[in-house]
Amino acid sequence: MNTSRVFIAGLGLISPLGRGQAATLAALRDNSCAIRPLELFPLLKGETLPVGQTELAEDAAATTPRTHRLALLAAREAMAGQHAPPDAIVLGTTTGGILTSEHLLRSGDMRPEAYRRHGLTTVAEFLAQELSCHGPCLTVSTACSSGALAIAIARRMLQAGLARRVLAGGADALCRLTYFGFHSLQLVDRGGCHPLDRDRQGMAVAEGAALLLLTSERLPWPLAEVAGMGLSCDAHHAAAPHPEGDGACRAMQAALADAGLPPAAIDYINLHGTGTPENDLAEAKAIRRLFAVPPPLSSVKGASGHSLAAAGAIEAGVAALAIGHGLLPANTGLRSSDPALGLAPLDTPRDAPVTAVLSNSFGFGGNNAALVLTAPGLAALPPATAKAQAQEFFAVHGTACLSGAGDTATTLERLAHGESVAGQAEATVLEKNLPPRLIRRLQRLPRLALALASAVSGIPRAIFFGSGWGGQTETWNFLTRLNESEEQFPSPTDFVGSVHNAPAGQVAMHLGATGANVTCSGGDASFAQALFCAALLVDDTADPVLVLGADEGHPRFTPLLEPSLRAAGPLSDGGGALLLSRRREGARCLVSRPRFLPHDTELTDVTELTALTAGCAVILAGLPAADRERDEARLGRLLAALSRPLPLIRYRAYTGEFASASALAAVLAVSWLRAGHIPGPLLDGPDLPLTGSTARILLLDLGKMPNATLFVLP
């Protein structure tokens, strides 16, 4: 375990406050409010509400969506003066290319190629391409905590020595989904945004991006240090915070512990402070529980609005600027502080030395993330407590899968006969063990997730979820009803369900999982990214964690979005779940942290892969149909480099094409290791024994973000 410090080597941000560090700092010093009536897109019968819009001009002809362009502007500033690309990118986003997709759907444009940058992962892929980064590109989507979560994960990657320079942050553009979605929840204040005010009535939806170049390398003049992070889940409600701020309090405590600092060491708190009555009250309660005398504090959302996935990263940037320039930003928009909160927010900006900042970000699904930023070298280096993060292997204690054939037993039975399990399971299969009241508001993806979670015996503490496309039904229904009602009657239920982390939030509530709750949306690598994050974030002492991947097939939306489905039907969905811990006793098998291979290359160097196949009995290969030709060539190079021929199963031929098919494949690997053989019909031969030294399977996923995971008997 490398307990190295994590420094901020570069910072780029664009928000309603301005573009770039200097403009942001000037706006904070001025205590100016950037919230204005929406101009970005025309409204039909929808109400014009105040929002936080950036200065980026909207170009209707641009094929690159707005979120991508905001992210690139921030990335360029963060990378200014750097001579090499980052080793990895971790990006938080909730909107991806949805603003563009909204235009397309409304105009009836059903050309699939027009939707190629809809997916959340395409923002990080775009950055990687523009910056020539061939390392891991992780996309996290946990609503309004996404940007802070991305920075938290980057911190762990650097500490574990898996990278030396990581570009991390968040980006979200204004779009109809969030604009009307938050309005439908009656969370938008028609009179601007006044966090912590006695008469506060809600938030202002905003947009923006911030990226931080984080490094474990010593720098002559780092801006600040990301000294600690803490994650938790309320496991309480899909959209409302825990009324006592329980989860928020635990995230802050964890961040302070990670930084090795007592609460008294914090000299400024950057609040989540959205301006909704419930959020501000819960956050205030949490702060009063943790701090005997709270330090100076403020929310900047009264100035900028709430830029959702970008907010946590923008505010980490604000924290770094506060430290670097000795500025305590004001709680802009405050008229009369709410006495019920028991806090004294900064009513004007103040010049003062700042050495340690706590920055809070909380999101739908009860997702909480807190960061501690400090002046370089302030906190003592923490002891090497998190040894487990260097451990490459998790122990698998439970599994479940769902396929077109049905549940785990049915799926395994079909495959044992070499039959396909592609397609979609009947709704009744998903609902079989779920109480009707639990799922009455839930569409197919959260039902898949809950069915998987319920089928794994054991109560996890933390949830790691991968989904390539998130809740397509909810997004489709929300936008359809929005258009059909000429923007008058958007559905709050569909909006809450449309966030990518909604299924993981439902699982956490159902199982009472109050630890980290991470949703990754990395296209075909979504499940691998979720497993990777679990390996980074789970330490020795943790209880079991649930890592699951699922995608739904939507008859109208999926064919527009999923290129592999267009290349090879039928419409398929399902997923898989693994219950993991560091405890090896009684384990079914061990699973490695996924290894990400260089992406966007021809994979000419197969040395690393060849080494991974050592001792393997078989390769389970995922070749998404959209890129099959290129991937067959890559696979051919690998096989040619091997000293002995290795049996190969192209598992998508059996599972069908869906983004998280690899989660299903992972469950198959565990099941076959446990059974001691791989069914012969899948290999056109006799059963392949998996015993002794050959009890080892390599799950190799190619596609846009190639990665490899080992499954071995202990």
Added chain:
Amino acid sequence: MLGIYHILSQSQKELFSLTHATANTMDPLVEELKVKLIHLLNLADVTPASFDENAQLVGGELGIDSIDVLEMVVMIEKDYGVVINNQDLGEKVFTSLTSLAGYIRAHSSTAGS
């Protein structure tokens, strides 16, 4: 299982053991709302006959919460042209089906009265 699962299965049991007071007179608006809410909120295990118009609507046996309230707000505006956008007002209006019907009747130009 913990939390919601437990509470829900508990409330289901109670729901089925409830003896429902039969309405003396059928209010057509109440009956219409029952059908609409069962569909809107996907109350799969509730029938118009078992839907007690005087029972606590929100936070009661049916597991109806704040998101459902907002969904009902949208429906009531769409179908009856009645706007409910104040939280305190909302709490009173959604006390029961009877109170909801009464509020709609008092404020709508289209609801049957």
